[in-house]
Amino acid sequence: EAQVTQNPRYLITVTGKKLTVTCSQNMNHEYMSWYRQDPGLGLRQIYYSMNVEVTDKGDVPEGYKVSRKEKRNFPLILESPSPNQTSLYFCASSPWGGGAVVTEAFFGQGTRLTVV
Amino acid sequence: AQSVAQPEDQVNVAEGNPLTVKCTYSVSGNPYLFWYVQYPNRGLQFLLKYITGDNLVKGSYGFEAEFNKSQTSFHLKKPSALVSDSALYFCAVRAGNNRKLIWGLGTSLAVNP
Numbered sequence: 230e231a232q233v234t235q236n237p238r239y240l241i242t243v244t245g246k247k248l249t250v251t252c253s254q255n256m257n258h259e260y261m262s263w264y265r266q267d268p269g270l271g272l273r274q275i276y277y278s279m280n281v282e283v284t285d286k287g288d289v290p291e292g293y294k295v296s297r298k299e300k301r302n303f304p305l306i307l308e309s310p311s312p313n314q315t316s317l318y319f320c321a322s323s324p325w326g327g328g329a330v331v332t333e334a335f336f337g338q339g340t341r342l343t344v345v
Numbered sequence: 346a347q348s349v350a351q352p353e354d355q356v357n358v359a360e361g362n363p364l365t366v367k368c369t370y371s372v373s374g375n376p377y378l379f380w381y382v383q384y385p386n387r388g389l390q391f392l393l394k395y396i397t398g399d400n401l402v403k404g405s406y407g408f409e410a411e412f413n414k415s416q417t418s419f420h421l422k423k424p425s426a427l428v429s430d431s432a433l434y435f436c437a438v439r440a441g442n443n444r445k446l447i448w449g450l451g452t453s454l455a456v457n458p
Contacts, residue, residue: 233388260444271450272435319388323444330439331377331396334446336388 231256235320235337242310242344250305250340252320258335259325261303262287263295265316266339272319278303279325310344317341347372349438351449358426359457366421366434366452374441378419380410383433383451392434395419406430426456 233254242248254261262277264287274287278297292314294306303322307314318341323334348371358364370376380392393404395412403409410421421434436449 269450272448274445277445321389325444330442330444331394333379333391333394336381336390338388339386 231335233320233322233335233337235318235340238338238340240340240342242342244311244344245309248307248310248342250307250318250320250342252303252305252337253301254303254320254322254335255301256322256335257300258322259300261297261320261322262334263293263303263305264319264321265289266319267316275305275318307342310342312344315342315344347438347440347443347447349436349447349449351434351436351452353452354450355453355455357455357457360428361425364423364426364430364454364456366436366454368419368421368436368449370417370419370436370438370447372438372440372447374443376417376419377439378410378412379437379439379446380404380408380419380421381435381437382406383435385432389435392421428456428458430454431456 236251259280263275264272266272273289275293276295278284319339320337321334324332350369378395381389383389393402395402400412408423412419433451433453435451437446
C-alpha cells in the first residue's frame with residue numbers, strides 16, 4: 230500500500246530537548262516536504278527536498294532542520310524546541326519529474342507536538 | 346503573488362442538502378487545482394483535481410468541483426451531504442511548472458443530522 234509514515238503520532242517534550250520526527254514514504258517519490266498546521270494559519274511549508282541531499286527552506290524554516298540521506302526518508306529535527314513550535318506537523322511526498330505538477334501529494338497521518 | 350482564498354471559515358449544512366465549499370485562486374500561468382479533506386486526527390486525503398479539459402471534475406466520496414476560469418474559482422460541491430462529510434477541507438493550487446503547492450486556509454464543514 231502506498232503510504233507516508235510519520236512517527237511519533239503524538240509527542241510531548243520540554244523546551245530545549247532535541248527531538249526528531251521521522252517520515253518515510255514507499256512510493257519512490259523524489260519530492261518530500263514538511264508542513265505545520267496551526268489554527269487560522271492553514272498549512273505552512275517548513276522545508277522541502279527535491280531529491281537525495283537536496284533540501285531547501287520553505288516559508289517557516291526557523292528553528293527546524295532536515296536531512297535527506299535516503300530517498301525514502303525525510304526526518305524533521307528540532308534541535309532546541311520552544312513552545313511556539315507546538316503544532317500539528319505533516320510530512321508529504323510527490324513525484325518531481327515530468328508531469329509532477331499535475332500529481333497530487335500524499336500526506337502522512339500527522340504528528341501532534343507539544344513543547345512545554 | 347500566487348494565492349488561494351477560501352472565503353468561509355465554516356460552512357454548515359443539513360444532512361441531505363447540497364453543499365458547496367468555495368475556493369478562488371490567483372496565479373500566473375495555467376492553474377492546477379486540488380481539493381484535500383482532513384478528518385479529525387487524520388492526515389490530508391486527496392479528493393480531486395483539475396488539470397485540463399472538462400470544467401466539472403468528479404472525485405472521491407461523491408464530491409465534485411467546478412473550474413471557472415473567468416471567475417478564477419474551483420468550488421467543491423456535493424449534491425447530498427452526509428454527517429460523515431464533516432471535516433476540514435483545503436483547496437490548493439500549482440501554477441505553470443512550479444511544483445510548490447499554494448494552500449488555502451481551510452474551511453470547516455459541519456453537516457448536521
